[in-house]
Amino acid sequence: KDSYGMLDILLKMKARAPVDFELVAVNLDQKQPGFPDHILPAYLKELGVEFHIETQDTYSIVKDKIPEGKTMCSLCSRLRRGILYRVARELKCNKLALGHHRDDILQTFFLNMFFGGKLKGMPPKLVSDNGEFMVIRPLAYVAESDLIRWAAHRQFPIIPCTLCGSQENLQRLQVGNMLREWQKKHPGRIENMFAALQNVVPSHLMDAQLHGFKDLKITGIESDDGDKAFDEEEFKEASLPGIQVISM
Structure with missing residues (x-):
């Protein structure tokens, strides 16, 4: 659903936006047993979209290397990333548009915090790890629902x-x-958490590389970002933004 939705949006942007760009839809057929490899080409042909289907048996590699019962994501994602970079290079593309949405970004943030010990998510735009491509996420602000x-x-x-x-x-x-589950029990919490990713206060965290605590000096100037000692934080009730989705 994410990739289809992203393609839908990019096609509308290509027709209406004051920016000229070429679009190639790329799919990796990983040779999973029973994968219906006819569906996507037929759909893309019907749309009249330029596309490339890359066939690589990463399924057998992952099944061979990962012990039964262990998760396959780490190896699978590395293989897919390498293949995608190569295909982008061959197609002479300079940007990779990925279908990650708002909920994916929040999930990644919590995964990094819970299991990686980092405050790290996925930004809407970032240079690829090999420095060769610009990675964009057009759905970064879109809710999965x-x-x-x-x-x-x-x-x-x-x-x-x-x-x-x-x-x-x-x-x-x-x-x-x-x-x-949080969204069901506490409407508005997801929106607040996503807003928090866009309102970071480094001076109130503990990363000395972002905020040099050792070199701080007294300024004698009032600041809203200063420490309020034992004052309790005041939090407003969660409110849901009024958003209209219009089908054109």
Whole structure:
């Protein structure tokens, strides 16, 4: 649903935006057993979109290297990233548009915090780790629930992932369930957490590289960012922004 939704948006932008760009849809066929490899080419041909299907048997590599019962994400993502970079290079693309949405970004933030000991997410725009491409995430501010509704409305031919999507012990799956449970019990919490990623106060965290505590000096000047000692923080009630989704 995410990739279909992103392609839908990019095609509309290509037709209307005052920016000229070329678009190539790329799919990696990982040779998963039973993968319906005819669905996507037929859909893209019907749309009239230039596309490239890259066929690489990463499924067999992952199944061979990862012990039974262990999650496959780490190796699978590294293989996919390397293949995607190569294909982008061959197609002479300079930007990679990925379908990560708002909920993916929050999940990544909590995964890094819970299991990696880092405050780190996925930004809407960042240079690739090999320095060769610009990675963009056009859906960074879009809620997954909106993409689900849009996919149903547009009747996208969704292809399930049987390689990793069915693994019950995925840490990402567990964090995703946690966020969905919070959203049910505490409406507005997801929106507040996402807003927090855009309102970072380094002086009130503990990363000495971002904020040099050792070199601080008394200024004698009042500042809202200064320490309020034992004052309790005041938090407003969560409120949901009024957002309208209009089908054109």
